[in-house]
Amino acid sequence: MGYDLVIRNGRIVDGSGMPAFSGDVAVKDGKIAEIGKFTGAADRVIDAGGLAVSPGFIDNHTHYDAQVLWDPMFTSSCWHGVTSVVMGNCGLALAPARQGGGDALLRMLSRIEAIPIEALRSGVDFSWETIGDYLARIGRKLGLNVGSLIGHNAVRQYVMGDGASDRAATEDEIAQMREIVRQGMRAGALGLTTDKNPNHLNDAGRPIPSVAAPEEEFLALCDVLGELGAGVIQTSAGGGKHVPENYAMSKKAAQRSGRPVVWLTISHRWSQPDVWRKYLDMTEQGFREGFRAYPICTPRRNNTRFTMKNAQIFDGLPSWLPIMLKNDAAKLAAFADPATRKALHREAVEATDPTTFSRRWDLMYITKPALAKNYDLKGKSVAELARATGKDVLDAFLDLVVEENLETAFEINQTNGDDEAVGQILRSPYTVIGLSDAGAHVVFDAGYGFCTRLLGFWVREKKIMSLEDAVRKLTFHSASVFGLNDRGLLRPGMAADITVFDPDTVDALEPEVVHDLPGGGPRLMQKSRGIHYTVVNGTVLMEQNEHTGAYPGQVLRTPAYQAA
Ligand SMILES: [Zn+2]
Numbered sequence: 001m002g003y004d005l006v007i008r009n010g011r012i013v014d015g016s017g018m019p020a021f022s023g024d025v026a027v028k029d030g031k032i033a034e035i036g037k038f039t040g041a042a043d044r045v046i047d048a049g050g051l052a053v054s055p056g057f058i059d060n061h062t063h064y065d066a067q068v069l070w071d072p073m074f075t076s077s078c079w080h081g082v083t084s085v086v087m088g089n090c091g092l093a094l095a096p097a098r099q100g101g102g103d104a105l106l107r108m109l110s111r112i113e114a115i116p117i118e119a120l121r122s123g124v125d126f127s128w129e130t131i132g133d134y135l136a137r138i139g140r141k142l143g144l145n146v147g148s149l150i151g152h153n154a155v156r157q158y159v160m161g162d163g164a165s166d167r168a169a170t171e172d173e174i175a176q177m178r179e180i181v182r183q184g185m186r187a188g189a190l191g192l193t194t195d196k197n198p199n200h201l202n203d204a205g206r207p208i209p210s211v212a213a214p215e216e217e218f219l220a221l222c223d224v225l226g227e228l229g230a231g232v233i234q235t236s237a238g239g240g241k242h243v244p245e246n247y248a249m250s251k252k253a254a255q256r257s258g259r260p261v262v263w264l265t266i267s268h269r270w271s272q273p274d275v276w277r278k279y280l281d282m283t284e285q286g287f288r289e290g291f292r293a294y295p296i297c298t299p300r301r302n303n304t305r306f307t308m309k310n311a312q313i314f315d316g317l318p319s320w321l322p323i324m325l326k327n328d329a330a331k332l333a334a335f336a337d338p339a340t341r342k343a344l345h346r347e348a349v350e351a352t353d354p355t356t357f358s359r360r361w362d363l364m365y366i367t368k369p370a371l372a373k374n375y376d377l378k379g380k381s382v383a384e385l386a387r388a389t390g391k392d393v394l395d396a397f398l399d400l401v402v403e404e405n406l407e408t409a410f411e412i413n414q415t416n417g418d419d420e421a422v423g424q425i426l427r428s429p430y431t432v433i434g435l436s437d438a439g440a441h442v443v444f445d446a447g448y449g450f451c452t453r454l455l456g457f458w459v460r461e462k463k464i465m466s467l468e469d470a471v472r473k474l475t476f477h478s479a480s481v482f483g484l485n486d487r488g489l490l491r492p493g494m495a496a497d498i499t500v501f502d503p504d505t506v507d508a509l510e511p512e513v514v515h516d517l518p519g520g521g522p523r524l525m526q527k528s529r530g531i532h533y534t535v536v537n538g539t540v541l542m543e544q545n546e547h548t549g550a551y552p553g554q555v556l557r558t559p560a561y562q563a564a
């Protein structure tokens with residue numbers, strides 16, 4: 001039999017976690033045909049020359065819902081060995097959407113995930129109404145495979161309109177929401193997501209619909225997945241005390257539906273340096289009790305870049321949040337006002353309660369001063385600036401922010417700054433690795449390279465786990481949790497999503513600014529090194545970091561999918 005593609009002489013890391021071995025992988029009709037040694041005919045032969053050959057990586061936590069419409073290559077994921085992405089996370093999605101009602105969904109996506117609204121408005125045409133229509137629309141042209149979760153916000157907004165942020169749903173409205181979830185799953189959605197972060201407000205200062213919804217409403221929607229026997233549930237709720245609250249809800253969702261739940265998140269936080277261990281214990285106990293509630297974690301050290309024009313890091317502080325929602329002029333006035341500063345100081349400097357802001361002013365760096373006279377501040381921490389000027393840290397910070405008209409660029413290490421803790425989190429059998437948030441906060445932060453960082457920094461340099469285990473976490477593990485039953489392993493009959501990479505060089509590179517958003521706005525892009533080929537559904541998509549021009553991606557659909 002002639003093959004379409006044979007990848008020869010690879011070190012096969014098959015995604016199962018079993019020991020790697022040398023061999024060839026043969027592909028036919030988009031699927032893995034055989035694994036072993038082949039000398040027969042093939043339309044194309046790639047000599048892997050001892051490089052690792054693994055299943056394509058799965059990015060299970062993205063916000064590409066809008067970007068997929070103008071960028072079917074999912075840049076920058078395509079440069080990191082990723083062959084499948086999952087979007088619709090954190091309750092945010094662009095379907096269902098009523099005629100003329102889409103802008104509310106765009107504004108939510110813009111506010112919560114910091115994607116410029118101008119780009120969203122010029123890049124999203126809402127030529128769909130149902131989840132099925134949306135999946136059909138995005139399926140027209142795809143470089144990578146993409147699956148979508150159903151966002152609680154879109155469903156609630158669709159059914160309740162203007163009331164979605166203000167009141168409980170009636171019985172009839174809950175029945176309508178349940179029907180939308182059922183139809184969405186039948187159309188192929190991979191599951192259901194919500195966001196219960198009380199700091200997530202819309203631009204009118206009201207909670208977004210999923211936050212306004214009582215817990216029981218979300219659980220009633222999760223029950224639909226239980227009835228269908230399909231789909232994953234994803235939940236998020238913000239940091240601090242909201243993590244155990246969200247876990248309690250996630251546990252109920254998993255127990256009632258029997259479906260796997262992925263919840264946000266376990267990370268190391270400077271504000272609560274030991275809490276990750278408590279959360280891992282809590283998770284392990286849940287598995288002992290018999291339900292599947294996986295915390296998601298990231299191999300990234302989360303350095304958040306921001307300007308005070310659009311920053312989310314202070315959103316957990318009650319005096320800060322209303323100011324952060326104001327326009328620039330009102331922000332400047334508030335930051336200059338001594339009485340306001342007192343309240344801000346109490347929460348961001350003096351307080352010790354756990355919150356999402358680390359209060360580590362020594363880890364907040366000035367990355368780009370706006371005024372020429374301040375250029376020598378580049379690279380200094382706010383704490384250093386305070387010492388040098390003899391000011392209090394908050395005054396030093398806000399004086400600079402006001403002087404530079406909110407344009408100073410900062411970077412702060414919020415989470416995952418302790419390598420020892422993060423290594424243990426990543427190694428845990430209970431954690432799902434992902435959380436790139438690709439497609440979100442595109443101007444300030446680039447998390448696309450979570451997989452190349454895991455392989456480069458954590459496996460090669462830190463040696464926290466074997467290459468086989470890391471690949472398993474990036475492939476089979478995610479495929480299993482998200483119901484991608486024909487992916488995530490190199491086995492005959494599985495979809496031929498394959499990544500060929502060099503374990504000795506693979507790594508994520510520093511992000512760079514490009515101006516390619518719809519309307520020409522800037523965003524961060526991130527490339528990698530050491531990824532030699534990616535193959536999607538049997539077709540070579542990327543070759544030495546260049547797109548081959550092929551668009552072999554497919555919409556990933558749940559096993560509950562019923563072809564129309
Ligand atoms: Zn998210």
